[in-house]
Amino acid sequence: MANIAEARIRREFKEVVKSEEVAKCHIKVELVNDNYTELRGEIIGPPDTAYDGGKFILEIKIPDTYPFNPPKVKFATKIWHPNISSVTGAICLDILKDQWAAAMTLRTVLLSLQALLATAEPNDPQDAVVAKQYKENQAIFLQTARHWTNVYAGGPHREQVLEQKVEQVKNMGFEEHRARVALSSANWDPERATESLLNS
Amino acid sequence: MSDDMNSGESDHDSDTDLSDHMDEDDDYCGYYDNDTNDLDIDKPKKTDDPEYFEFELLQLEDVERFLNEEVEVLCSSQKIKPSLAKMLLHAHNWKKEFVIECHSKNPSKLLVDSKVIPKTKNQQLLAGPSAVCGVCLSQVARTDLYDLSCGHMFCGECWDSYCQVQIQQGTTLGIACMANDCDVMMPEDFLYSILSKPDLRNRYSQLSFLEYVKSHPALRFCPGPNCPIIVKAKDCRAKKVLCSTCHTMFCFKCGLEYHAPTDCDVIKKWLTKCADDSETANYISANTKDCPKCHVCIEKNGGCNHMQCSKCKYDFCWMCLGDWKAHGSEYYECSRYKENPNIANESVHAQAREALKKYLFYFERWENHAKSLKLEEQTLDKIKSRIQEKVMNSTGTWIDWQYLLDAAHLLKKCRYTLQYTYPYAYYMEKCARKQLFEYQQAQLEAEVENLSWKVERAEITHRGDLENQMDIAEKRRLTLLKDFLDI
Numbered sequence: 001m002a003n004i005a006e007a008r009i010r011r012e013f014k015e016v017v018k019s020e021e022v023a024k025c026h027i028k029v030e031l032v033n034d035n036y037t038e039l040r041g042e043i044i045g046p047p048d049t050a051y052d053g054g055k056f057i058l059e060i061k062i063p064d065t066y067p068f069n070p071p072k073v074k075f076a077t078k079i080w081h082p083n084i085s086s087v088t089g090a091i092c093l094d095i096l097k098d099q100w101a102a103a104m105t106l107r108t109v110l111l112s113l114q115a116l117l118a119t120a121e122p123n124d125p126q127d128a129v130v131a132k133q134y135k136e137n138q139a140i141f142l143q144t145a146r147h148w149t150n151v152y153a154g155g156p157h158r159e160q161v162l163e164q165k166v167e168q169v170k171n172m173g174f175e176e177h178r179a180r181v182a183l184s185s186a187n188w189d190p191e192r193a194t195e196s197l198l199n200s
Numbered sequence: 201m202s203d204d205m206n207s208g209e210s211d212h213d214s215d216t217d218l219s220d221h222m223d224e225d226d227d228y229c230g231y232y233d234n235d236t237n238d239l240d241i242d243k244p245k246k247t248d249d250p251e252y253f254e255f256e257l258l259q260l261e262d263v264e265r266f267l268n269e270e271v272e273v274l275c276s277s278q279k280i281k282p283s284l285a286k287m288l289l290h291a292h293n294w295k296k297e298f299v300i301e302c303h304s305k306n307p308s309k310l311l312v313d314s315k316v317i318p319k320t321k322n323q324q325l326l327a328g329p330s331a332v333c334g335v336c337l338s339q340v341a342r343t344d345l346y347d348l349s350c351g352h353m354f355c356g357e358c359w360d361s362y363c364q365v366q367i368q369q370g371t372t373l374g375i376a377c378m379a380n381d382c383d384v385m386m387p388e389d390f391l392y393s394i395l396s397k398p399d400l401r402n403r404y405s406q407l408s409f410l411e412y413v414k415s416h417p418a419l420r421f422c423p424g425p426n427c428p429i430i431v432k433a434k435d436c437r438a439k440k441v442l443c444s445t446c447h448t449m450f451c452f453k454c455g456l457e458y459h460a461p462t463d464c465d466v467i468k469k470w471l472t473k474c475a476d477d478s479e480t481a482n483y484i485s486a487n488t489k490d491c492p493k494c495h496v497c498i499e500k501n502g503g504c505n506h507m508q509c510s511k512c513k514y515d516f517c518w519m520c521l522g523d524w525k526a527h528g529s530e531y532y533e534c535s536r537y538k539e540n541p542n543i544a545n546e547s548v549h550a551q552a553r554e555a556l557k558k559y560l561f562y563f564e565r566w567e568n569h570a571k572s573l574k575l576e577e578q579t580l581d582k583i584k585s586r587i588q589e590k591v592m593n594s595t596g597t598w599i600d601w602q603y604l605l606d607a608a609h610l611l612k613k614c615r616y617t618l619q620y621t622y623p624y625a626y627y628m629e630k631c632a633r634k635q636l637f638e639y640q641q642a643q644l645e646a647e648v649e650n651l652s653w654k655v656e657r658a659e660i661t662h663r664g665d666l667e668n669q670m671d672i673a674e675k676r677r678l679t680l681l682k683d684f685l686d687i
Contacts, residue, residue, distance in 0.1 A: 004336060004358075004361055007336065007338070008335070008336055008337060011336075011337035011338070012337065015337070065365045067335055068361060068362050068365040068366070068378075069365065069369075101376075101377075101378055101379055101380045101381070101382070102335045102354075102358070102362055102378035103334040103335055103352070103354075103378050103379045103380050104380055108380070
């Protein structure tokens with residue numbers, strides 16, 4: 001079966017490389033090893049979203065049974081999104097699970113992920129903390145997602161108030177990323193954030 | 201009952217398995233035949249017995265024949281292929297009449313609803329002698345492109361590999377078209393025409409058979425370990441089935457152990473809860489308690505809850521450690537949980553404690569009956585050796601002593617029902633009906649304990665008394681089931 005997977009990825013590769021989206025620098029795929037089992041994807045955060053301008057790296061693993069089973073995809077870039085784990089980067093997306101069809105390609109996967117960044121599905125969450133914030137406090141969610149995009153994906157929009165709060169907690173002796181996670185999860189309430197850091 | 205302090209009188213070999221099922225083999229219809237003649241007047245008719253259920257135990261071949269007959273009926277009535285008939289029946293849980301009716305009225309709607317054909321057929325334009333297969337992305341001759349009813353063309357090799365992967369992953373009846381957003385299902389004849397590996401063809405036919413049985417409401421696999429039996433019943437109800445091959449007793453509807461009067465959803469909830477809370481409840485599993493009067497350590501090695509301390513001869517209840525005199529049938533209180541009436545005004549912690557207390561109350565009783573049931577098997581053994589002894593000493597004949605075995609079997613049956621009344625009561629809302637339920641439960645508890653006590657001590661002279669007690673206990677059991685078992 002593995003030879004079908006490899007032959008197929010080879011052909012797909014050409015397809016993605018030639019595609020219009022690549023030409024416009026919206027998506028990209030690169031090989032990680034020689035036998036086409038691991039790939040590195042890249043999507044640009046869609047405009048008019050909190051992820052605008054960010055460059056998100058994806059880890060793609062091709063199973064032996066590809067394309068009859070979906071590729072295993074997760075975010076290598078840290079991201080604040082209801083359907084993506086802020087800890088592991090695992091993605092909750094139907095086409096990567098039971099809605100996968102053999103006729104889908106890496107291109108469809110990357111475009112679907114880009115679409116997922118534009119329209120979250122908070123009712124089918126991967127990260128419960130993020131999903132709760134998304135539903136209950138949309139404004140804070142957008143700020144947080146923008147801040148993460150800026151810090152981890154090189155997005156252009158800075159959130160200075162949030163940066164200061166991270167700095168503040170960091171100065172108390174906590175590691176920067178942990179401080180950011182704690183603040184993000186506590187709706188940027190420094191007191192609650194430090195409390196959770198101290199209790200963990 | 202049994203009372204024993206510290207001594208290890210429980211070294212019985214537990215080869216009671218066969219004997220313990222003796223009663224159950226002929227349980228659902230033949231149980232009452234075990235009763236002695238003077239009870240015959242009260243022998244319930246089939247329709248009176250709330251547990252009565254008609255079922256057949258079938259072998260694999262019988263079921264294959266039965267399913268084929270169902271398919272055949274649909275094929276001949278609607279003039280369709282067997283593979284299509286199977287898909288339609290599977291998609292509609294084998295409601296043959298429904299499928300026939302829909303197919304006669306509006307066949308295309310039925311086919312779309314059953315995912316046999318698409319809402320709109322894909323119009324793929326194939327101009328040249330070859331085309332690109334959407335899965336392997338290579339140029340393929342037109343003659344090697346195949347589609348399901350939806351018109352999505354893919355090459356034979358891809359279809360073959362696709363089917364292989366699906367079957368190896370255990371999917372058989374749910375294999376859909378390979379195109380994006382197309383949920384048209386693959387018929388069996390298409391699969392057989394495309395699949396190249398003979399061993400996978402066999403695997404497909406085995407797995408799909410399992411799926412057919414699972415989707416058929418009148419069929420259920422016996423849940424006994426490695427048991428090949430399939431049970432067939434007219435309708436899918438939460439009734440008792442006893443497999444004659446592996447002696448597993450289970451509920452036809454959910455396949456879990458038989459659980460009347462509790463229903464399928466509640467027992468599932470209860471068993472999950474017990475599994476989750478097992479750590480908290482673990483302390484209960486201690487098998488010993490101290491005599492409330494002389495404080496000697498007592499090990500429970502019989503089923504009866506009416507304990508008598510072998511040292512000080514004090515009669516007490518194993519569940520509440522109270523005086524047994526307060527446990528007569530009129531005021532048996534031990535099965536009833538007394539809720540704190542003021543709980544709504546208490547703190548969250550107090551409420552949590554109360555919730556745990558309530559659960560533990562029911563769990564303890566549930567667990568205690570389960571244990572007693574196991575101990576009843578030892579009792580049965582003891583009875584057998586006692587009978588042997590009596591007969592050897594010419595105190596009555598073997599036949600004279602049969603009533604004692606009948607009583608022990610009935611005791612097990614009553615205890616079993618009693619065990620399953622506790623999850624029911626736990627999830628019951630506080631209301632008049634619960635009061636009635638708990639009243640009847642208490643009555644049954646009291647009579648079962650009386651029976652248990654008498655069985656463990658019966659001599660030939662007690663026969664009339666014991667038979668009377670059997671009759672009372674079974675009547676209590678049936679009354680409770682009749683009132684609370686949803687039929």
